[in-house]
Amino acid sequence: MREIRVEEIVEAVAQLCQEANYYLTSDVQKALQEALVKEESPQGKMALDCILANIQLARHRSMPLCQDTGMAVIFLEIGQEAILRGGIWEEAVNAGVRKGYQEGYLRKSVVKDPLLRENTGDNTPAVIHYQLVSGDRVKITVAPKGFGSENMSALKMLKPAQGVQGVKDFVLQVVKEAGPNPCPPMVIGVGLGGTMEKAAFLAKKALLRPLDQRNPRKDLAELEEDLLVRINDLGLGPQGLGGRVTALGLSIETYPTHIAGLPVAVNINCHVARHKEKIL
Amino acid sequence: MAAQKLTLPLQEEIIEKLAIGDEVLLTGIMYGARDAAHKRMVETLQQGKGLPVALKGQTIYYVGPCPAKPGEIIGSAGPTTSGRMDAYAPTILDLGLKGMIGKGQRSPEVIASMQKNRAVYLGAVGGAGALLAQCIKKAEVVAYPELGPEALWRFQVEDFPVVVIIDAQGNNLYEEGPKVYERRR
Numbered sequence: 001m002r003e004i005r006v007e008e009i010v011e012a013v014a015q016l017c018q019e020a021n022y023y024l025t026s027d028v029q030k031a032l033q034e035a036l037v038k039e040e041s042p043q044g045k046m047a048l049d050c051i052l053a054n055i056q057l058a059r060h061r062s063m064p065l066c067q068d069t070g071m072a073v074i075f076l077e078i079g080q081e082a083i084l085r086g087g088i089w090e091e092a093v094n095a096g097v098r099k100g101y102q103e104g105y106l107r108k109s110v111v112k113d114p115l116l117r118e119n120t121g122d123n124t125p126a127v128i129h130y131q132l133v134s135g136d137r138v139k140i141t142v143a144p145k146g147f148g149s150e151n152m153s154a155l156k157m158l159k160p161a162q163g164v165q166g167v168k169d170f171v172l173q174v175v176k177e178a179g180p181n182p183c184p185p186m187v188i189g190v191g192l193g194g195t196m197e198k199a200a201f202l203a204k205k206a207l208l209r210p211l212d213q214r215n216p217r218k219d220l221a222e223l224e225e226d227l228l229v230r231i232n233d234l235g236l237g238p239q240g241l242g243g244r245v246t247a248l249g250l251s252i253e254t255y256p257t258h259i260a261g262l263p264v265a266v267n268i269n270c271h272v273a274r275h276k277e278k279i280l
Numbered sequence: 281m282a283a284q285k286l287t288l289p290l291q292e293e294i295i296e297k298l299a300i301g302d303e304v305l306l307t308g309i310m311y312g313a314r315d316a317a318h319k320r321m322v323e324t325l326q327q328g329k330g331l332p333v334a335l336k337g338q339t340i341y342y343v344g345p346c347p348a349k350p351g352e353i354i355g356s357a358g359p360t361t362s363g364r365m366d367a368y369a370p371t372i373l374d375l376g377l378k379g380m381i382g383k384g385q386r387s388p389e390v391i392a393s394m395q396k397n398r399a400v401y402l403g404a405v406g407g408a409g410a411l412l413a414q415c416i417k418k419a420e421v422v423a424y425p426e427l428g429p430e431a432l433w434r435f436q437v438e439d440f441p442v443v444v445i446i447d448a449q450g451n452n453l454y455e456e457g458p459k460v461y462e463r464r465r
Binding site: 040041043046047050051053054057058061063064065066067068069105106107108109119121148151179180181183230233234235236237239240241242243244270271272 | 303343346355356357360361363383384385405407410429454457458460
């Protein structure tokens with residue numbers, strides 16, 4: 001067994017919260033630079049220029065890319081031979097979020113209750129997904145999720161007979177209805193299969209995949225590419241002002257499902273597609 | 281087309297000339313408010329009381345900024361989704377509000393109220409919070425400090441970049457822009 005101290009988790013989570021909010025990953029930057037070359041609309045180009053300048057500025061000044069520094073979504077892959085000393089996982093992660101958001105001058109955007117709506121003041125609690133894996137390492141992924149895009153996400157339980165066409169129609173419908181609201185160019189995560197909550201989880205997880213990586217399964221890789229072309233053909237463009245680049249990337253994750261079902265979840269992210277990971 | 285420089289508060293004759301797609305750099309005073317501040321303002325009006333600031337002729341930026349680091353004026357401050365303010369916007373427009381800055385769709389009720397009250401809806405680039413914060417030269421909370429990032433702010437801005445999304449005639453760039461680039465199958 002390998003021991004990990006609570007303080008290590010707190011420090012790692014705090015650091016990841018800040019880095020994810022200040023520094024965009026290189027795959028997204030590259031996709032945005034390519035988008036600027038492809039874009040034909042003058043307002044679309046202007047928006048992409050602003051977005052690229054914003055990335056540099058945030059990096060140089062260590063300030064958040066977007067004022068919506070999100071609800072902290074945290075994926076923990078915990079090796080079965082790793083043991084946490086000095087506390088429990090949930091509290092350690094939330095202590096890290098508290099520290100990261102306070103010390104990093106990140107916005108506190110979480111309310112205690114969906115109906116009573118009082119701000120918790122420290123951006124906790126995080127949404128934590130735990131996965132037990134082999135080995136003695138722990139992988140922490142912090143993915144702050146803004147709600148401009150989260151609010152435009154959707155899930156539907158299709159009939160198996162609707163098949164791949166039903167999936168395509170639903171994804172396109174969700175993106176079209178989202179329009180300018182999720183700050184296009186978007187990044188789109190699609191979860192197919194499992195149960196209702198599993199599909200939603202897969203869609204969120206799909207957002208973590210680098211934009212230049214396709215699903216290893218050939219038919220799914222082709223579906224990803226086909227959907228991306230169709231989404232860009234909608235003409236929404238950067239910020240929905242009209243243009244060629246509506247989405248920077250689309251990833252599909254799948255899971256076995258029930259004989260009676262075809263769950264589809266579409267999780268929309270903005271161009272500030274944030275996630276940072278660390279292995280302890 | 282190069283961006284035109286305009287001074288806030290927006291003059292009525294200038295508002296009439298603004299058309300969708302126009303790129304504008306704003307300089308002057310604007311107010312910052314989002315969900316909770318709008319709810320407070322409309323509740324205050326419903327109680328027959330006056331607002332903490334006079335909004336006649338003014339422009340509201342839908343924003344909830346990040347906290348300022350020591351020595352900074354403000355933290356990242358990009359636009360939030362305007363649609364959440366749709367329930368409140370017609371009431372505020374009836375007070376004489378002339379400009380709204382945000383991102384995302386507006387309801388038919390808001391657009392009708394804009395036409396009636398001769399106001400414009402301007403889009404700032406969503407997700408460019410660090411860049412837009414550089415255009416804010418002075419920031420102060422003028423009411424509802426207890427709402428934290430959702431307080432009512434007054435900003436002095438310089439060359440704050442926006443695009444005209446919905447003009448006073450009710451034309452909508454979110455409708456017209458994508459039509460130009462849509463590829464039908």
